[in-house]
Amino acid sequence: QSVFYDSFTGNVLTNDEVKVHIKKNTTFWCVNEVLPCNPLEGRRVDGSCNNLKYPTKGSAHTPIRRLLPAVYDKDFEPRKSKSGEPLPLSRSIRTGVLAEGRVPDTRFSQMVPNYWVYILGDVISVHDTVNYIRWKPYCCEEKGKTDNACIPNAIPDDDPVHRFSSIRCLNLTRPESFQSRGCLKNDTTPERISTATPLFDLSHVYGNSLKTLKAKGRLFEKGLLKTEVENGKIWPPSAKTKDNLCLLNQLPHETRCHDTPETGANSVLAPNLLVIWTWRFHNRIATILSAMNPCWDDDRIFFTTRDIVIAASTQIYFYELMTTVLGYDNLVREGVISPNKGFRDLYNEDIQPQISLEFLAVQRWAHTIQDGNLKMYDANGNYLKETKIANLTLRTGYLVDNLEYITQGVFRQPAAKFDYIVDPDIAETGLGPHQLAADLLTSDLSKNRYFGFAPYIKYRQLCSGKTYSTFEDLIDVIDPERIELLKEKYQHLEDIDLLTGVWLEKYVRGGSVPVTLYCVVVEQMIRTLSSDRHWYERPNRPNAFTMEQLLEVRKASMAQFLCAVGDTVTEIQPLAFFLPGPGNEMCSCSQIQKMNLLPWKDWSCSLEQTDNLDTQV
Ligand code: HEM
Numbered sequence: 260q261s262v263f264y265d266s267f268t269g270n271v272l273t274n275d276e277v278k279v280h281i282k283k284n285t286t287f288w289c290v291n292e293v294l295p296c297n298p299l300e301g302r303r304v305d306g307s308c309n310n311l312k313y314p315t316k317g318s319a320h321t322p323i324r325r326l327l328p329a330v331y332d333k334d335f336e337p338r339k340s341k342s343g344e345p346l347p348l349s350r351s352i353r354t355g356v357l358a359e360g361r362v363p364d365t366r367f368s369q370m371v372p373n374y375w376v377y378i379l380g381d382v383i384s385v386h387d388t389v390n391y392i393r394w395k396p397y398c399c400e401e402k403g404k405t406d407n408a409c410i411p412n413a414i415p416d417d418d419p420v421h422r423f424s425s426i427r428c429l430n431l432t433r434p435e436s437f438q439s440r441g442c443l444k445n446d447t448t449p450e451r452i453s454t455a456t457p458l459f460d461l462s463h464v465y466g467n468s469l470k471t472l473k474a475k476g477r478l479f480e481k482g483l484l485k486t487e488v489e490n491g492k493i494w495p496p497s498a499k500t501k502d503n504l505c506l507l508n509q510l511p512h513e514t515r516c517h518d519t520p521e522t523g524a525n526s527v528l529a530p531n532l533l534v535i536w537t538w539r540f541h542n543r544i545a546t547i548l549s550a551m552n553p554c555w556d557d558d559r560i561f562f563t564t565r566d567i568v569i570a571a572s573t574q575i576y577f578y579e580l581m582t583t584v585l586g587y588d589n590l591v592r593e594g595v596i597s598p599n600k601g602f603r604d605l606y607n608e609d610i611q612p613q614i615s616l617e618f619l620a621v622q623r624w625a626h627t628i629q630d631g632n633l634k635m636y637d638a639n640g641n642y643l644k645e646t647k648i649a650n651l652t653l654r655t656g657y658l659v660d661n662l663e664y665i666t667q668g669v670f671r672q673p674a675a676k677f678d679y680i681v682d683p684d685i686a687e688t689g690l691g692p693h694q695l696a697a698d699l700l701t702s703d704l705s706k707n708r709y710f711g712f713a714p715y716i717k718y719r720q721l722c723s724g725k726t727y728s729t730f731e732d733l734i735d736v737i738d739p740e741r742i743e744l745l746k747e748k749y750q751h752l753e754d755i756d757l758l759t760g761v762w763l764e765k766y767v768r769g770g771s772v773p774v775t776l777y778c779v780v781v782e783q784m785i786r787t788l789s790s791d792r793h794w795y796e797r798p799n800r801p802n803a804f805t806m807e808q809l810l811e812v813r814k815a816s817m818a819q820f821l822c823a824v825g826d827t828v829t830e831i832q833p834l835a836f837f838l839p840g841p842g843n844e845m846c847s848c849s850q851i852q853k854m855n856l857l858p859w860k861d862w863s864c865s866l867e868q869t870d871n872l873d874t875q876v
Pocket of ligand 1: 371372373375376379383384387388431527528619620622623625626628629648649652689690699702703706
């Protein structure tokens with residue numbers, strides 16, 4: 260018998276209260292239906308029952324944490340500057356403090372931004388972008404003036420790019436909130452609402468609810484996900500109607516659009532690629548488990564596989580990607596990762612599984628490390644062609660003929676340089692043909708204001724314990740010439756926006772990211788691993804890995820993953836987040852360490868040896 264909870268408070272609702280929501284048509288957003296929790300059951304697809312004290316926490320539509328209390332002007336409009344004037348235009352700040360240019364990095368490959376945005380896609384819901392691309396494309400028109408959801412960005416007349424064009428406005432809508440969806444009263448502080456679970460549980464692959472996973476994902480045979488074959492490649496299931504989200508598919512040739520549990524799979528290119536590969540990775544593992552353990556039923560194979568896939572991807576995220584950009588020694592010192600290969604258990608049931616609003620906001624900084632051009636290569640590493648990455652958003656059909664060439668590029672092409680320069684495509688036409696013009700970073704800064712973030716220096720204080728009274732005090736984290744840029748744009752120290760500060764900061768010692776981004780991300784990583792009861796490194800979770808199994812999960816790596824499921828990948832550099840080169844030479848996939856699934860062999864099922872079966876992925 261299901262129990263109904265209020266999605267914001269997590270309190271149980273009476274039948275009458277549920278009826279009110281049904282009448283108002285607000286149940287999807289405002290009510291969480293949860294079947295009674297069983298402490299011995301594994302990770303639920305919808306994230307419920309992760310915390311046995313607070314059954315809804317961990318599911319979609321539950322509150323997002325704020326590291327610092329919200330600061331708004333009246334009517335929850337963005338805060339004003341200290342002088343009482345509106346803050347300078349977002350676009351004016353963006354063009355004033357970040358230069359445009361295309362500079363390749365000398366260390367990191369495209370896999371860094373690609374895997375990073377894929378992992379974040381697990382906790383992001385795409386509705387805030389779909390809203391202004393699809394539902395409200397008119398915010399810059401007359402109609403937008405009367406729609407409260409519209410928050411377009413004005414372009415100043417002296418704009419370095421658009422003073423030569425007639426474009427004076429960039430389309431944008433307010434973030435969806437518990438208030439805009441009718442769950443909380445409009446006179447309360449806006450609380451962002453998300454359709455994704457706040458846990459790293461690959462919900463953009465498996466979905467945020469058991470119902471959609473069953474309807475769109477599972478084959479119900481041998482633990483497999485449903486697949487299709489086109490052009491000799493294996494794909495997730497596709498939409499069968501023309502009315503789908505892949506708005507940029509060039510018809511009639513490009514028709515493919517994923518019909519997976521979460522539509523976000525079709526969004527920007529990188530999550531799209533990784534969902535395809537993860538889909539195949541699941542099936543590779545399920546096929547071995549089912550051959551090894553013939554007495555396991557479909558359900559058991561499916562959920563064991565999902566557990567391994569989530570663990571392997573989290574291992575790559577925490578131990579490979581984040582150590583690459585945040586610094587290995589830093590993360591060991593902070594307790595984010597363990598220097599030992601065995602179990603660890605930091606679970607604390609008093610910490611609720613949640614992400615912070617600032618966690619996603621500061622990582623929008625990574626738009627500065629996104630190259631606007633996508634380079635494609637053949638399997639021997641010969642350069643073939645390039646295309647604009649911004650033109651590939653919501654265009655899964657492009658992959659049908661090009662996936663193998665794109666795959667070869669992700670580990671050969673450099674990321675955009677980690678510097679203070681943003682690619683012109685990302686800064687001017689980030690949404691390609693979806694919008695007349697789109698500066699992703701101006702949107703980022705604007706959203707920062709509509710989330711009601713406290714001034715940048717309050718976050719500095721939170722992270723360093725220091726107080727800042729003059730611009731010059733920022734010298735510990737921002738170079739003098741960049742402090743000058745801040746002074747040109749902001750009248751008062753307290754006016755500086757969180758994201759502007761992050762854009763201009765020096766990088767953390769031992770890592771390659773801005774210091775406040777580092778601080779906010781580390782805080783989240785520790786919270787995540789201590790609030791997730793099903794965290795893969797725990798020996799005390801339901802269906803926990805054995806030590807032998809955990810040691811195999813530890814072998815997961817970006818290179819191993821791409822060798823297992825990447826189209827035409829037969830050789831790769833061992834550290835795929837770094838460019839190939841001296842010390843990281845390309846080698847045959849047979850030399851890359853693999854995960855062996857033998858520790859999952861159930862001897863009670865069959866005593867047969869597995870000599871003829873390749874149990875490695
Ligand atoms: C071609 C590459 C990319 C495109 C076209 C793209 C596009 C977008 C768009 C349109 C938004 C929504 C902006 C808004 O609020 O209006 C967004 C948000 C965001 N992007 Fe990107 N992005 C790209 C790459 C990346 C990368 C590499 C990262 C991180 C490594 C990243 C992280 C984020 C984050 C964290 C958000 C905020 C999501 C939220 O708060 O819901 N993006 N991106």
